[in-house]
Amino acid sequence: xxxxxQIPAALSVPEGENLVLNCSFTDSAIYNLQWxxxxxGKGLTSLLLIQSSQREQTSGRLxxxxxxxxxxxxxxxxxxxxxxxxxxxxxxxxxxxxxxxKGTMLLVSx
Amino acid sequence: DVKVTQSSRYLVKRTGEKVFLECVQxxxxxxxxWYRQDPGLGLRLIYFSYxxxxxxxxxIPEGYSVSRxxxxxxxxILESASTNQTSMYLCASSPPGVRRSNQPxxxxxxxxxxIL
Numbered sequence: 443x444x445x446x447x448q449i450p451a452a453l454s455v456p457e458g459e460n461l462v463l464n465c466s467f468t469d470s471a472i473y474n475l476q477w478x479x480x481x482x483g484k485g486l487t488s489l490l491l492i493q494s495s496q497r498e499q500t501s502g503r504l505x506x507x508x509x510x511x512x513x514x515x516x517x518x519x520x521x522x523x524x525x526x527x528x529x530x531x532x533x534x535x536x537x538x539x540x541x542x543x544k545g546t547m548l549l550v551s552x
Numbered sequence: 553d554v555k556v557t558q559s560s561r562y563l564v565k566r567t568g569e570k571v572f573l574e575c576v577q578x579x580x581x582x583x584x585x586w587y588r589q590d591p592g593l594g595l596r597l598i599y600f601s602y603x604x605x606x607x608x609x610x611x612i613p614e615g616y617s618v619s620r621x622x623x624x625x626x627x628x629i630l631e632s633a634s635t636n637q638t639s640m641y642l643c644a645s646s647p648p649g650v651r652r653s654n655q656p657x658x659x660x661x662x663x664x665x666x667i668l
Contacts, residue, residue: 485662
């Protein structure tokens, strides 16, 4: 059964820092890996989707990489801002559905 | 923009009641999903549907059922609500391509359900 782990569980940084969130998964037979953002009391917003044949995807200040063979992905956030404060969730899509990690709670202080 | 709408943001019900959670999407997506989210446990899939009148069990279907009579609407039913079903419930949809569309799931804002 697929298991997804996110490290760290929580992260607090000052504004302007570059930061990396980590995601690992146990079964490399995936179709894609997705990163989501969740604000308190809200649903999930899709940030990036990396297909299994791709190595990375970029959107603005966000860059996500995928190393399928080692079962790892990283989400890089450049020049962090207070508005980036949220929980970031990683999910892998296998044969039928998404399996989610428990998330990294990010706090960016002004 | 895709919109997934859940009928209630907050809901309070009593033990033993039959509870209906409704979800509607406006993008003609074939795939729809119900999750629950609990602190320390993350998101867990309850049921999903790939087409009208089709349903498949997720990881934690016990105590729940679903209905998909129309493509845009996916309902989650708690047959006899219990306190351990107090949770945040999230609905999602994704484009067609049966399973491997390589398109992200789109989520509603969630329903925070309390069972007293």
